[in-house]
Amino acid sequence: MKAEKLLSSLCYFSIFFAPFLFPIIIYVLTYGIVRHHAGKSLWIHLVPYLSFFIGIGVLVLNGGxxxxxxxxxxxxxxxxxxxxxxxxxxxxxxxIVN
Structure with missing residues (x-):
């Protein structure tokens, strides 16, 4: 159970060292609750980048x-x-929880 917590937590902390690569690897190699957290953290890592590209698109359409x-x-x-x-x-x- 301790290893599952650690891997799940590392998926979220990977924003500091490997935002996409680490959660994808963990998602592919694991199952259960760790896989759930890896998928969740991957989407949370993607949202700022998606909003950035949407913002750039709005800036381009805005005309400066x-x-x-x-x-x-x-x-x-x-x-x-x-x-x-x-x-x-x-x-x-x-x-901490559980």
Missing amino acids: NQMSSLIIICIFTVIGVYYLILNFVRGIKVL
Whole structure:
């Protein structure tokens, strides 16, 4: 049970060292609750990047207005920081709970 907790937690903490590679490897090689956490962490790792590309698309379509560009950049920075903190909290939660 301890190894399952550690691997599940490492999937969330992998945002700091291998955001996509580690959860994908764990997802393919494991089963059960570890696989569930690996898939969940992979999606949480993807959201900031998806929002970044959506933000870039909006900036391109916007035409470069300075005020709206600043607002868009601030919104997507907040999204990125939120998901970074979310990964950290979920990694600790998996280690401590149960």
